[in-house]
Amino acid sequence: xxxxxxxxxxxxxxxxxxxxxxxxxxxxxxxxxxxxxxxxxxxxxxxxxxxxxxxxxxxxxxxxxxxxxxxxxxxxxxxxxxxxxxxxxxxxxxxxxxxxxxxxxxxxxxxxxx
Amino acid sequence: xxxxxxxxxxxxxxxxxxxxxxxxxxxxxxxxxxxxxxxxxxxxxxxxxxxxxxxxxxxxxxxxxxxxxxxxxxxxxxxxxxxxxxxxxxxxxxxxxxxxxxxxxxxxxxx
Numbered sequence: 001x002x003x004x005x006x007x008x009x010x011x012x013x014x015x016x017x018x019x020x021x022x023x024x025x026x027x028x029x030x031x032x033x034x035x036x037x038x039x040x041x042x043x044x045x046x047x048x049x050x051x052x053x054x055x056x057x058x059x060x061x062x063x064x065x066x067x068x069x070x071x072x073x074x075x076x077x078x079x080x081x082x083x084x085x086x087x088x089x090x091x092x093x094x095x096x097x098x099x100x101x102x103x104x105x106x107x108x109x110x111x112x113x114x
Numbered sequence: 115x116x117x118x119x120x121x122x123x124x125x126x127x128x129x130x131x132x133x134x135x136x137x138x139x140x141x142x143x144x145x146x147x148x149x150x151x152x153x154x155x156x157x158x159x160x161x162x163x164x165x166x167x168x169x170x171x172x173x174x175x176x177x178x179x180x181x182x183x184x185x186x187x188x189x190x191x192x193x194x195x196x197x198x199x200x201x202x203x204x205x206x207x208x209x210x211x212x213x214x215x216x217x218x219x220x221x222x223x224x225x
Contacts, residue, residue, distance in 0.1 A: 042218060043204060043216045043217060043218040043219045044157065044204060044206075044216040045216070046213065046214065046215075049213070089156060089157075101147065101159040101162060101170055101172060102147075102149075102157075102159065102214065103159075104156040104157050105156060106155075106156050107154075107155075107156050
C-alpha cells in the first residue's frame with residue numbers, strides 16, 4: 001500500500017540555520033503530497049502542499065518540491081527560527097477525491113535553539 | 115472562520131470505563147475522519163464518514179464505534195478502555211473544494 005518514509009529526528013539546529021527534512025513516498029499514481037506541523041500541545045496544521053509533479057508548495061518560509069523521478073517531497077527552510085520548533089509530518093492521501101484517509105510519516109521533531 | 119470543534123479537550127478515564135468523544139465539523143464539509151495519535155507516534159486513521167455513512171475503516175479496535183448524526187456531528191465511543199488507548203484523538207473534516215482541516219484533538223488518559 002501507499003507509504004511515507006520520513007527522516008526521523010530529533011533534529012536540533014541553531015537559529016538561522018538551514019533546515020532539510022527528507023520525505024520519500026511509495027504510491028500508486030501521483031497523489032497530492034502534504035507537510036503538516038504540530039506545535040507542542042496543539043493539533044495538526046497544514047503547512048504546505050503540492051498537487052502534481054514539479055509543483056512547489058511554500059508557506060512561512062518553508063518549501064517542498066514534488067519530485068516524481070525521486071518520489072520525494074523534502075521540506076526545506078533557509079533560516080529557521082525558535083518559533084519553528086515543532087513536529088513535522090509528511091503525508092499523502094490513500095485515494096483520490098475528497099474522501100481520503102491520510103498516511104503520515106513517523107514525524108520529525110525539530111528543536112531550534114536561540 | 116469556523117474550525118473543527120472537538121470536545122472535551124482532555125479526558126481521564128479508568129480502565130474498563132467508557133469514553134465518548136465528540137466532533138463538530140466545519141459547516142458544509144461532507145466528510146469526517148477520526149485519527150488516533152499515541153505518544154511520540156504518527157496519527158493513525160481510524161474511521162471516516164461521508165454524508166453520515168461510514169466510508170472507510172482503518173485500524174479501529176472492535177471496542178470502538180463511531181457514528182455521524184443528522185446534524186453532521188460525529189461521536190467516537192470507546193468501551194472497555196485499556197491503558198494503551200491513552201492517546202490524542204483527532205477529528206478532521208473535508209469537502210470537495212476544501213481540503214482537510216483538523217480539530218485540536220482530545221487527549222484521553224486511561225489510568
